[in-house]
Amino acid sequence: MKGIICEDIGRFVVREDLPEPYMREGEAIVRVRRIGICGTDLHAYRGNQPYFTYPRVLGHELSGTIEQIGDNREGLQAGDPVSVIPYLYCGNCRACRRGKTNCCQDMRVLGVHVDGGMRERIAVPIRNLIKTDGLTLDQAAMLEPLAIGAHAVRRSGMGAGEQVLVIGAGPIGLGVMAMARYAGAQVIAMDVNEERLAFCKSRAAAEHTVSALREPKERLAELTDGSFPACVIDATGSASSMESAFGLVGHGGSLTFVGLVKSTITFNDPDFHAREMTVQGSRNATREDFERVIAAITDGCIDIGDYITHRSSLEDMIDRFDSWLLPESKVIKALVELH
Secondary structure (H helix, E strand, C coil): CCEEEEEECCEEEEECCCCCCCCCCCEEEEEEEEEEECHHHHHHHHCCCCCCCCCECCCCEEEEEEEEECCCCCCCCCCCEEEECCEECCCCCHHHHCCCHHHCCCCEEECCCECCCCECEEEEEHHHEEECCCCCHHHHHCHHHHHHHHHHHHHHCCCCCCEEEEECCCHHHHHHHHHHHHCCCEEEEEECCHHHHHHHHHCCCCCEEEECCCCHHHHHHHHCCCCCCCEEEECCCCHHHHHHHHHHCCCCCEEEECCCCCCCCCCCHHHHHHCCCEEEECCCCCHHHHHHHHHHHHCCCCCHHHCEEEEEECCCHHHHHHHHCCHHHCCCEEEEECC
């Protein structure tokens, strides 16, 4: 079986002799057709992804078709198009029992803690598959990053009509914006990149944009009549941005970190207490979030074509990957296609 292994920091290897996946009880064999490249893959390649070891088959934004499957309560069968929920949870820990399978105590994520889908076929627990009738392969592969945005929106507690500041206009931040808009919020997009901000205004339906480099606090005060946003979601994965975000939350508001940084975050406690601010993390997503994204796509509220800027075959990916890391390539989302 053909696939690509990240052997070490900065080194991919194409293999033609990967072992075929073995289907255990409760699993299905999925033929991988699309692989989305995300920040986790970039961090792993560069060597700054937490909880990561080499060698590893990357890839967790996956869509494809079922090749083999046994009897199951979900009614899935061979030939069904599916998207993969890449978070392998135990189902028994306290978090899982409370329905928070996204932060299972023994969490294993495909492409991070165990080998992922950058190969022709993969064995996946049936409970981690979502049938995607009516969606294209591209749309199905984009469910996972958008579901992370949907989960962050749900964690933030924002309501319809509220102003939400989304910091970071990368793929995850754009997903947060899309799902915040779907929830009826008024989106303010903030980034250091003017081209990304223009994209947020024209394609991501942000009401307002704020440059993180030009007096952002003053601009936010102007846009919110001095109150600052009730909800702030930081999707940058930048320690400096995450620390600065504490000063952009309105009194009684919430700050949600969906971006992950391999560092320590500090904040001023008196200011934090004066605002009675809620600070929380948002990790991964649940099936509910995936279903929410499917509804948004089906309702015509998200055009996946706006986000996919680069494509490659599996064979060509290694040659193109380094260029995708460059700012001048202007990658929003790259997809790897398998046939």
